[in-house]
Amino acid sequence: MNSPFHRLEExxxxxxxxxxxxxxxxxxxxxxxRGQSIRKEGDRIDGIFFLLEGWIASSILLRxxxxxxxxxxLPGDLLGCPSLALRESGETLEALTDARISPIPNCAIGxxxxxxxxxxxxxxxxxxxxxxxxxxxxxxxxxxxAVERLAALLIDLHHRLSVVDQVSDGAFExxxxxxxxxxxxxxxxxxxxxxxxxxxxxxxxRRGKGRIEITDQARLQSLAASTQPSFAGAFAWERLxxxxxx
Amino acid sequence: MNSPFHRLEExxxxxxxxxxxxxxxxxxxxxxxRGQSIRKEGDRIDGIFFLLEGWIASSILLRxxxxxxxxxxLPGDLLGCPSLALRESGETLEALTDARISPIPNCAIGxxxxxxxxxxxxxxxxxxxxxxxxxxxxxxxxxxxAVERLAALLIDLHHRLSVVDQVSDGAFExxxxxxxxxxxxxxxxxxxxxxxxxxxxxxxxRRGKGRIEITDQARLQSLAASTQPSFAGAFAWERLxxxxxx
DNA sequence: CGGGCTATTGAAGTTGATCAATAACGGTGG
DNA sequence: CCACCGTTATTGATCAACTTCAATAGCCCG
Numbered sequence: 001m002n003s004p005f006h007r008l009e010e011x012x013x014x015x016x017x018x019x020x021x022x023x024x025x026x027x028x029x030x031x032x033x034r035g036q037s038i039r040k041e042g043d044r045i046d047g048i049f050f051l052l053e054g055w056i057a058s059s060i061l062l063r064x065x066x067x068x069x070x071x072x073x074l075p076g077d078l079l080g081c082p083s084l085a086l087r088e089s090g091e092t093l094e095a096l097t098d099a100r101i102s103p104i105p106n107c108a109i110g111x112x113x114x115x116x117x118x119x120x121x122x123x124x125x126x127x128x129x130x131x132x133x134x135x136x137x138x139x140x141x142x143x144x145x146a147v148e149r150l151a152a153l154l155i156d157l158h159h160r161l162s163v164v165d166q167v168s169d170g171a172f173e174x175x176x177x178x179x180x181x182x183x184x185x186x187x188x189x190x191x192x193x194x195x196x197x198x199x200x201x202x203x204x205x206r207r208g209k210g211r212i213e214i215t216d217q218a219r220l221q222s223l224a225a226s227t228q229p230s231f232a233g234a235f236a237w238e239r240l241x242x243x244x245x246x
Numbered sequence: 247m248n249s250p251f252h253r254l255e256e257x258x259x260x261x262x263x264x265x266x267x268x269x270x271x272x273x274x275x276x277x278x279x280r281g282q283s284i285r286k287e288g289d290r291i292d293g294i295f296f297l298l299e300g301w302i303a304s305s306i307l308l309r310x311x312x313x314x315x316x317x318x319x320l321p322g323d324l325l326g327c328p329s330l331a332l333r334e335s336g337e338t339l340e341a342l343t344d345a346r347i348s349p350i351p352n353c354a355i356g357x358x359x360x361x362x363x364x365x366x367x368x369x370x371x372x373x374x375x376x377x378x379x380x381x382x383x384x385x386x387x388x389x390x391x392a393v394e395r396l397a398a399l400l401i402d403l404h405h406r407l408s409v410v411d412q413v414s415d416g417a418f419e420x421x422x423x424x425x426x427x428x429x430x431x432x433x434x435x436x437x438x439x440x441x442x443x444x445x446x447x448x449x450x451x452r453r454g455k456g457r458i459e460i461t462d463q464a465r466l467q468s469l470a471a472s473t474q475p476s477f478a479g480a481f482a483w484e485r486l487x488x489x490x491x492x
Numbered sequence: 493c494g495g496g497c498t499a500t501t502g503a504a505g506t507t508g509a510t511c512a513a514t515a516a517c518g519g520t521g522g
Numbered sequence: 523c524c525a526c527c528g529t530t531a532t533t534g535a536t537c538a539a540c541t542t543c544a545a546t547a548g549c550c551c552g
Contacts, residue, residue, distance in 0.1 A: 045485065058381075060381055060384075060385040060472070062385055062389050062390055062394075062471050062472050063394075063470075063471060063472055063473075064389075064390065064394075064471075066390070067389065068384060068385035068388045068389040070380075070381040070384050071381075081374055081377070082374045082377040082378045082381060084371060084374050084478075084485070084486075085371050085374040085375040085377075085378060085477055085478055085482055086378060086475050086476065086477055086478055086482075087475075087476045087477065087481065088476075090381070090475045091381065106485045106486050106487065107486060107487030109486050110486035110487035110488065110489030111487065111489060113363055113366060113367050113370070113486075113489050113490075114363070114489040114490060117359055117360065117366075120359060120363075120366060120370070121356070121359050123370060124359070124366070124369060124370050124373060125331050126331075127370065127373040127377065128327055128329075128330050128331040129328075129331040130377055131327070131328040131331075131373065131376055131377055131380060132329075132331060132332060132336050134316075134380035134381065134384060135304075135306055135316040135317075135328060135336070135337065135380065136306065137384055138306075138314060138316050138380060138383055138384045138387060139306040139308055139314035139316065141384060141387050141388045141432065142314045142387045142431070142432030143308050143310075143312040143313065143314040143429075144308055144310065144312070145539075145540095146539080146540075148308075148310075177497085177498060177499090178498075178499070178500095179498080185388070186387065186388030186389055187540075187541090188540075188541055188542080189498090189499085190500090190501090190540085190541075190542080190543095191539085191540055191541070193499065193500060193501085194500090194540095196499095197500085197501095224309075225308050225309060225310075226306070226308050226309055227309075229332050229333075229336045230332065230333045230334075231331055231333065232291075232330075232331055232332055232333045235333065236330060236331055239291065239330070239352045239353075240330075240352050240353060240355050240356035240359075241352065242356065243356030243357060243359050243360040244359075244360060391507075391508090392507080392508070423529085423530060423531090424530075424531065424532095425530080433508075433509090434508075434510080435530090435531085436508085436509075436510080436511095436532085436533090437507085437508055437509070439531065439532060439533085440508090440532090440533090442531095443532085443533095455517095
């Protein structure tokens with residue numbers, strides 16, 4: 001599960017010809033420096049992106065100047081899909097680390113639906129999975145306290161990073177500033193700091209040098225607002241009646 | 247735009263044969279009484295539902311017993327889609343008013359992707375639209391204050407209800423209790439009450455008998471956390487390169 | 493060795509939560 | 523038709539979580 005395509009294979013595993021058909025649509029990889037934005041709210045939608053490497057934040061700006069980060073994208077994620085339903089981009093995509101992305105033009109989506117319908121089902125299910133993630137995030141922010149939110153975020157990141165082999169011994173690179181964590185959780189950076197310290201003092205985590213180590217997973221889990229939902233994987237495909245031959 | 251199928255036609259308008267193919271999958275409409283739930287978290291996923299009539303809340307339960315309503319579904323919405331990516335349902339669907347739904351079995355989704363690929367594109371874009379709505383909701387709850395959240399909610403409902411012809415003279419039925427509004431906005435019902443009063447005193451709205459009238463739309467708009475994004479409609483389909491013949 | 497960003501910590505202030513009591517409403521049965 | 527009951531709405535008083543303001547320290551980088 002450490003291929004960069006794990007997200008595209010999660011629900012429907014592509015055959016070799018499908019894989020190559022898919023990859024033909026991937027544009028030349030582009031490097032994005034930390035702090036740079038790929039796309040801003042209001043920009044024209046000329047495609048989506050496949051994230052090969054690095055962390056990208058998707059955020060929304062509010063009238064009062066506050067920003068809400070609605071998703072932390074990790075390698076393997078598709079970026080910019082929600083805006084396909086909009087006239088212009090509804091999110092800002094900003095690199096939290098140096099990153100590499102592969103642009104995918106709009107028409108490629110159309111062609112995937114046409115030429116690789118099984119992959120289209122995969123894209124559809126993947127969108128549903130993102131909805132679940134957003135629902136969870138909304139529940140965290142709307143109905144739980146700072147510690148519970150932060151614990152949930154760390155567990156989520158730990159889990160998603162382990163899928164892409166970026167966790168060793170419960171520790172992982174953590175490039176977010178506390179300010180950015182605040183923008184994810186709907187807290188001020190001051191309070192994020194205090195909440196980190198609390199988790200630290202409880203012995204759940206250890207921090208340092210842009211890394212985080214989860215020292216007591218069970219404890220952290222018990223503090224978190226909710227448990228991870230379990231995704232259906234290939235079962236989702238079976239449930240839909242396997243509409244297309246493999 | 248007052249057909250119950252407006253959501254399915256928003257991005258890709260179906261031809262007559264497509265329409266009938268689609269509707270063949272719709273099961274016998276079922277009545278749901280106010281307060282009853284269609285599906286609970288953890289339930290088996292045996293399909294999705296098309297909402298013909300009434301209001302349905304999709305909610306998530308947290309460990310501490312608090313509930314977050316993540317979506318208010320109105321007529322024309324598809325219910326239960328996010329859980330297609332999960333092993334078991336990740337949301338509870340509860341009727342906020344008496345409602346009518348038409349069940350759609352899982353295999354129908356597969357068949358739609360197979361037999362009506364244009365409709366599949368429509369479903370895909372519709373899922374992206376739902377993501378945008380969730381992103382907005384997350385931004386409201388995470389990064390704005392009570393008045394701004396409530397104003398945004400009322401404007402959103404007003405807008406969505408007007409699409410299904412349930413607004414007259416800026417007034418509409420409002421079956422939510424203040425407790426439920428709290429579950430949407432991440433506030434207590436006491437504070438929801440005070441916030442309603444504030445909007446009332448500002449002359450933005452008038453309340454009474456399970457109805458709400460928006461008396462000063464511009465004012466309300468200016469209080470809201472953000473403006474509605476503008477959806478792409480048929481343009482989204484063109485952008486994808488119109489993959490399938492009409 | 494600065495300069496700028498990030499982290500940390502304290503003190504005071506606000507928003508919204510909690511606790512509590514009462515009023516209004518809607519439906520039911522007598 | 524009215525009394526009664528449970529649910530919902532309203533309001534006040536107090537409390538807590540989180541914010542704001544402010545100051546200092548640590549870190550990375552040129």
